[in-house]
Amino acid sequence: MPRKNPFKKLGSITERAYRSALARVKKFTKQTDEVLSEEPIDFSSPSIPYYENLANRLSFARVVLYMVLVVFLVVTIACNHRLITYENLYYLAKDIGAATLTAQSQADRISYPISSSKADFALYRGGMVAAGCEVVTAASGSGRQTLSVNVAYADPCVRTSEKYCITFGRGEKSFAVYNPFVRVYREITEFPVYDAVVGDNGYFAVVTRSRDYTSEVILYNDNMEKIANYHLNGYVTGLAMDREGSRLGVVSAESVNGLWETKITLIRMGQRISAETATLSGSFGSICGFVDEDRLAVMLSDRLLVFAPDATVKGEVLFGEDTPALCTVSRGRIAVLFRSRADLSENLLRVYDEGCRRVYEVTLDKSHPVQTDGGALEIAFGGDRLYVRTVKSLYRVSGNGEEWTSVPVSHDTLKILPAEDEVYVCTPAYAARVDRRDFN
Numbered sequence: 311m312p313r314k315n316p317f318k319k320l321g322s323i324t325e326r327a328y329r330s331a332l333a334r335v336k337k338f339t340k341q342t343d344e345v346l347s348e349e350p351i352d353f354s355s356p357s358i359p360y361y362e363n364l365a366n367r368l369s370f371a372r373v374v375l376y377m378v379l380v381v382f383l384v385v386t387i388a389c390n391h392r393l394i395t396y397e398n399l400y401y402l403a404k405d406i407g408a409a410t411l412t413a414q415s416q417a418d419r420i421s422y423p424i425s426s427s428k429a430d431f432a433l434y435r436g437g438m439v440a441a442g443c444e445v446v447t448a449a450s451g452s453g454r455q456t457l458s459v460n461v462a463y464a465d466p467c468v469r470t471s472e473k474y475c476i477t478f479g480r481g482e483k484s485f486a487v488y489n490p491f492v493r494v495y496r497e498i499t500e501f502p503v504y505d506a507v508v509g510d511n512g513y514f515a516v517v518t519r520s521r522d523y524t525s526e527v528i529l530y531n532d533n534m535e536k537i538a539n540y541h542l543n544g545y546v547t548g549l550a551m552d553r554e555g556s557r558l559g560v561v562s563a564e565s566v567n568g569l570w571e572t573k574i575t576l577i578r579m580g581q582r583i584s585a586e587t588a589t590l591s592g593s594f595g596s597i598c599g600f601v602d603e604d605r606l607a608v609m610l611s612d613r614l615l616v617f618a619p620d621a622t623v624k625g626e627v628l629f630g631e632d633t634p635a636l637c638t639v640s641r642g643r644i645a646v647l648f649r650s651r652a653d654l655s656e657n658l659l660r661v662y663d664e665g666c667r668r669v670y671e672v673t674l675d676k677s678h679p680v681q682t683d684g685g686a687l688e689i690a691f692g693g694d695r696l697y698v699r700t701v702k703s704l705y706r707v708s709g710n711g712e713e714w715t716s717v718p719v720s721h722d723t724l725k726i727l728p729a730e731d732e733v734y735v736c737t738p739a740y741a742a743r744v745d746r747r748d749f750n
């Protein structure tokens with residue numbers, strides 16, 4: 311016996327209710343017009359027909375809105391019943407509470423279990439995640455710890471977006487996905503995991519290898535389901551996903567006839583997945599990042615390139631005699647620190663825009679504070695401001711490169727996490743929050 315369609319019956323009931331409501335509204339309108347045209351309003355009367363009809367109309371409108379709300383709730387629950395669980399409601403309530411605490415106050419210091427020098431850190435939903443060799447910890451901006459999970463990583467790594475964070479041990483056969491409070495997915499892989507990225511929409515990608523290929527990039531949707539596999543003959547040296555999670559950039563390199571050959575793959579994520587590729591011979595590609603929603607910046611050994619989604623080159627800079635040492639990519643900006651071959655004690659800092667046009671250039675000679683502090687160890691963007699870390703200090707560079715301000719940092723600093731107007735300075739035991747007003 312065929313099943314009856316409940317939505318068809320619901321639609322019939324809704325249509326009848328709408329027709330009845332329309333008839334009643336027309337009736338009330340007619341009565342009101344008659345009152346206005348035939349009888350003057352006597353405000354001293356205990357009962358005024360005009361206002362009685364108006365009150366009836368508003369009362370009926372309220373009933374109709376309630377009915378619409380009920381229909382909306384029924385349809386929503388029917389379409390998403392698998393997602394409505396006790397755990398989801400519980401973590402939603404906790405998430406709202408954590409967001410309230412974050413909005414109320416920002417902690418000057420966030421503590422987490424002491425880890426080794428191999429710990430990794432990332433900003434996450436107004437706070438941060440610290441992935442150590444033994445514990446993964448998430449904390450809100452107010453300093454309240456929301457997640458603490460025991461792990462066993464020899465070389466811990468963490469990647470984050472607005473929705474999830476992914477942790478894994480580089481070269482180890484597993485990875486885990488977390489929300490701010492609990493692990494939501496874990497997978498034991500057949501081969502080691504080397505890198506991963508995640509977007510704000512919950513889509514993520516994991517780099518491993520397969521029996522027949524040197525590298526394999528596995529794509530997942532926001533339900534933790536595998537949606538595609540990409541196989542590459544070379545080693546993946548760079549991986550990036552745009553903020554929304556709609557595009558993925560993969561850089562791989564292999565040796566062909568004694569020369570490095572770099573392959574850049576741009577993948578469009580979503581229900582329809584597509585990929586475009588470009589190949590460069592004689593150059594080794596490494597760091598990549600999205601400088602715009604649809605522009606991928608790739609640093610190679612001899613040049614900087616910016617690609618469009620169809621893998622065509624939209625910007626190029628040749629390095630010439632300079633050797634790139636550090637690179638960081640942000641929205642609208644690319645910074646590269648060069649080691650000078652002519653004078654090893656001198657460095658060169660160049661910042662480019664999304665079209666590879668030079669924004670500014672700074673020569674870091676022997677007299678520059680960065681060089682007297684031992685040289686740059688790390689560079690990272692916070693908005694359009696560049697941060698440069700040395701052993702002793704953290705420098706904040708103005709948008710045009712002319713003004714340099716600094717704060718002292720601990721010698722055991724492992725990583726900096728810049729935001730728009732502040733930066734977390736991460737050590738093995740805590741992360742100190744430094745505001746832009748602290749720089750002098």
